[in-house]
Amino acid sequence: NAGVMQNPRHLVRRRGQEARLRCSPMKGHSHVYWYRQLPEEGLKFMVYLQKENIIDESGMPKERFSAEFPKEGPSILRIQQVVRGDSAAYFCASSPDLAGGRTDTQYFGPGTRLTVL
């Protein structure tokens, strides 16, 4: 069973460009989470999605950032008009459905390291 896949692993963008980060959850998982990690810090929650729905985006910046998890295909984290402060590692995690509305352990991908020049 393949783990969580993220691509690209490394992404370089110039200020003002768009960055698209992709995440394919583990097989059978319908919950996707995005986190951001700055050097020497812990991960910070950004957004939680299920298929075609954003459940919790309380950690997303109000502008320039968006996320989707379409019915078919990977989850996408999009950053428009990137700035140097967006440089970070972005991790995706997924978890399976459980009965009774419970969620479960999150399994993380290898991350995408975004560098903004």
Next chain:
Amino acid sequence: LAKTTQPISMDSYEGQEVNITCSHNNIATNDYITWYQQFPSQGPRFIIQGYKTKVTNEVASLFIPADRKSSTLSLPRVSLSDTAVYYCLVGSLMDSSYKLIFGSGTRLLVRP
């Protein structure tokens, strides 16, 4: 979600047992305790999860006292490859949004 406190760093030697303690004084009744391990340039890896008393798997043991205000991750006979950052998290599995809150973690250095 409960805030956690853990040591910033720890040093150990190969073959020793390492115990990392995490404080979570405001843990709620529905909260579970989960530990993750992160190597440089990799995503966090789930190690162990528990609610009370003791949990053991092939990698580690987790000790949780009756008041659940702290927990201890125990790594038996560490090797150099156990050098990593270890995160203690608490959160409810009953929420519709299980939002993991990571602190700064504990940097474990295992020396030869």
